[in-house]
Amino acid sequence: MVEVTLQESPFCPFCEKLRPILERICEALNIPFFRRQVSLDPHIWGGDAAHETFKKEFLEQHAPDLAEDPFASALSEYLSKRIHTPVVVISADLPSGPLEIVIRGFTTKYGQETVAFERHLFMLLSSLKEAEKRTKRFVHTIETALRR
Known part of the structure; x- marks a missing residue:
């Protein structure tokens, strides 16, 4: 359905x-x-449902190069709580x-x-x-x- x-x-x-x-x-x-x-x-x-896309696990799976960047990780962590x-x-x-x-x-x-x-x-x-x-x-x- x-x-x-x-x-x-x-x-x-x-x-x-x-x-x-x-x-x-x-x-x-x-x-x-x-x-x-x-x-x-x-x-x-x-x-x-959208805040899941900012979690660290999502970043590691879909954008591993960004997951290693400390600025991107910090921003992602901030956005996952919004x-x-x-x-x-x-x-x-x-x-x-x-x-x-x-x-x-x-x-x-x-x-x-x-x-x-x-x-x-x-x-x-x-x-x-x-x-x-x-x-x-x-x-x-x-x-x-x-x-x-």
Whole structure:
């Protein structure tokens, strides 16, 4: 199943601009849309999905040369303790396995970049939704053939 989660912090102006766009796209494609409040205090709401990308382990795995740089490591450590909202998490169960796409950040200005972002997000989600439909049709066809 394809679903979209907006991880937002209270009073985030970027979240307020992104939320209606996500709601509109998800409604048009009939994709479940969830909102989740996040904070640095895990006892309140929990952290966001993006702060993981700043952890030392992530740096060592994806950018080993940066992990050795003391300045980059210090900056990464600092950023891993911050909330980066809005964060859009797109989850899909595909035949090849589960997929999770994390998109961080947004703008408060509505312009060409926003229109392009909206168009690309719509295309991505509609492609994932179509893959989901094809998988269901394929499974149904196989099940029907096996019953005969």
